[in-house]
Amino acid sequence: MTVNAGALSAGQKQNQSKDKPITEDYMNDIKMQAITLTKRDRNYSNLKGLDSSLKHSLRLEQNEYDEFEYNPNPPHPNIAIVDGVEQVLTRELAEQLLANFNDQLQTKMVETEASDEIATEKEKLRKLRSKLNKFINATEETEVKEYVVSVMEGEKPLVVEDYAALLNHHKISRVSQRIDLLENYTTKKKEIEQTAPSRAVSRTVNRIKEMILVIPEPNKVAISKEKTDLLQRSLHQFYQKHFPDNKILFSFSHLDESTNHVHAFLDLQNTKTGKYDFSAQEFDFAVPEFNT
Structure with missing residues (x-):
């Protein structure tokens, strides 16, 4: 998904996301601390459940079941990364991303959903x-x-x-x-x-995966853009390395809550085969890891 830079507010800064590998030199430049990470995945086959979560990530709407505290004075604005471009997450950008995404996903579902x-x-x-x-x-x-x-x-x-x-x-x-x-x-x-057309996809097939990577509060790690940048790099590099044929549509760093965490949304359609075969890919990846 491409964001039209001309549609963004004048004060909105765009920086090319640094796909900087987490090297030994990089780790030596920061204070070392052993921490734990929590990763949660949610799969969506349609817009019903996805819409609420996406609006939360875009800061357009708070779900009544959301249990977290907003920080009224965050250390840095929330961040969106779209097609490798890092941008401050403004409401204008959020509304544009949501409209573009809904239009594209709805179009894809109409074109590919099985009768x-x-x-x-x-x-x-x-x-x-x-x-x-x-x-x-x-x-x-x-x-x-x-x-x-x-x-x-x-x-x-x-x-x-x-x-x-x-x-x-x-x-x-x-x-x-x-x-x-x-x-x-x-x-x-x-x-x-x-x-049946080869493109026909069952209505129950998962189309989008949301990944949430968190540094849990017990780690006592202060919220900072440096930490959420580290989470973003870790998540993007992992999926680019192990699942290169599935695209991360966009990801978000939330610095206005009580923990360092990021949300990312993965397109489960394989760009090489056109199939929704991510579960099979995950299985093929996990089996060797499990057996080692």
Whole structure:
């Protein structure tokens, strides 16, 4: 999303956000202190829940459930970073960002959201896939697992005679039902691929992720732009490194509350594939980390 500089107030300062890596030299320049961080994520499939949170981040509206205290004399104005450009978050800018974002997201949803008919067929496919995954997880035979997965992923066609022989060889029960399930899945998948636009997205698919990175109050770290800048760099560098095909639309530093914290909003549509596959990307990232 691009902000038109001409629409900003005259006193609004724009600085190119410094994508400065957190190096050893940089850390040596500041006072070292061990601190804890808290990160919270919220996923949104539509504007209903997102609108309230976004208005809070933009300082346009306070949700009645918000539990925090405003600082009437913050050490620095709140900050917005849009397309790498750092700006003071004024009400004029906030209203412009909200209007642009709502227009773009609404347009994208209209253009990509699946029709009721397509959504129904995709739900049928999801249920078939769920049953197959349950069978895969319950089966100890690696050869059977690999065959089913390869057919589901389209790496090989389903040959009923071969699948039946494989199931019988490993003494898998209910052979006819196993065959029918995999056959129904491949048939339904092919039907959807042929009749539904590749862009069709389920209404329940998460489109935007909000990340909130906080230095909790027990750390006794005074609120400052230096600290929120550190949080911003950490968040941006992490997602640019590990999820380069998902764009951070904008992020905000709030210096008028009781803790150093930032909000960032991530587009969950993969810019390379066009798919909403962020959950799969997160899983692929987490598994090696978990196993180390």
